[in-house]
Amino acid sequence: MTAAKGTMVSKDADLPAGKGRHGAEERENHKDLHVREILKLDNVCKVYSEGASGVTAVCGIDFTVHKGELTGILGPSGSGKSTLLHLMGLLDRPTSGKIYVDGIDTTTMTADQQARIRGKKIGFVFQAFNLVPSLTALENVELPLVIYDMPKDERRKRAVAILQRLGLGSRLGHLPSQLSGGERQRVAIARALINDPEIILADEPTGNLDSRTGKEVLRIIEDLHHDGKTIIIVTHDEGIVGITEKIVRIRDGRVVKSEVLE
Numbered sequence: 001m002t003a004a005k006g007t008m009v010s011k012d013a014d015l016p017a018g019k020g021r022h023g024a025e026e027r028e029n030h031k032d033l034h035v036r037e038i039l040k041l042d043n044v045c046k047v048y049s050e051g052a053s054g055v056t057a058v059c060g061i062d063f064t065v066h067k068g069e070l071t072g073i074l075g076p077s078g079s080g081k082s083t084l085l086h087l088m089g090l091l092d093r094p095t096s097g098k099i100y101v102d103g104i105d106t107t108t109m110t111a112d113q114q115a116r117i118r119g120k121k122i123g124f125v126f127q128a129f130n131l132v133p134s135l136t137a138l139e140n141v142e143l144p145l146v147i148y149d150m151p152k153d154e155r156r157k158r159a160v161a162i163l164q165r166l167g168l169g170s171r172l173g174h175l176p177s178q179l180s181g182g183e184r185q186r187v188a189i190a191r192a193l194i195n196d197p198e199i200i201l202a203d204e205p206t207g208n209l210d211s212r213t214g215k216e217v218l219r220i221i222e223d224l225h226h227d228g229k230t231i232i233i234v235t236h237d238e239g240i241v242g243i244t245e246k247i248v249r250i251r252d253g254r255v256v257k258s259e260v261l262e
Contacts, residue, residue, distance in 0.1 A: 036066060036067040037064050037065070037102075038066060038101070038230050039065040039100070039102075039230075040063075041061050041087070042098040043062055043097040043098070044094045044096070045059040045060065046059075046087060046095050058250075061097070062255070063255065067230055068229070069246060070225040070233075070244050070245050071244060071247075072241065072247045073232060073247075074238070074240070074249050076236055079251050080252070080254075082203070082234075085203050088201060090122065094107060101117055101121055101122075101199075119148075120197070121198040122199050122200075123194075123197035124202075124203070125203065126203050127203050127208055128208065129185060129187070129188045132176075136173050136175060137175075137179065137183075138156070138172040141159040141162060141191045142156060144195055145158070145159070163190050166186045166190050168183060168190070171183060181208055181210070182216055185205060185208075185209060202232070204235050204236070205221065205233060215239075218240065221243065222243045245260065246261065
């Protein structure tokens with residue numbers, strides 16, 4: 001199937017042979033996941049008002065992400081990546097166009113309704129980690145569950161399990177300042193996973209890490225993908241091409257190329 005410019009290609013019928021460490025068998029097992037549209041942007045534009053004229057950050061953005069896909073959005077500094085991340089994560093509203101999350105038009109929602117969708121369906125991994133300095137690794141991961149009034153014992157059990165899975169079982173009581181960059185990013189990933197979101201948005205997840213630690217973080221992201229998570233990485237780092245199924249290239253606020261990687 002051939003995509004029009006700026007449009008994603010669905011691989012519902014023919015997934016490529018396995019790529020990365022897990023191989024073709026995992027790809028075969030995930031075929032059925034690539035049917036449901038989990039995120040869709042329909043002719044999305046964002047214009048920031050500035051005096052008599054406006055500044056167009058992104059415009060004419062069209063693409064679809066299906067459940068279970070690992071998509072990379074690549075572009076240089078100033079290309080509109082950060083604006084696009086905020087729009088996909090319902091942290092900002094488009095000036096025009098529609099954003100659908102799991103088939104629901106979010107652009108007609110109130111701020112509170114968007115916050116509920118964001119809290120239940122979207123997990124964020126930020127370049128700067130965004131951990132609370134005065135909270136331990138465990139407390140940082142638990143924090144999103146406090147909002148939902150989950151009992152303390154239950155949220156602690158869930159947070160401990162995720163941190164242990166990410167190799168941080170011995171760092172539960174450490175403050176962010178006592179952790180390495182890679183450990184802080186793993187805590188941020190654990191926090192993104194704590195609500196079992198449908199979508200994980202990763203903003204330059206290797207940007208503040210050395211090359212070795214960056215590769216370790218990409219391995220974790222790849223493992224999460226093979227567990228069935230829908231992941232979108234927004235970055236300038238061409239190194240993500242090796243683990244992604246789709247690449248959307250953005251420049252000057254527009255999609256210039258989208259491709260399915262074989």
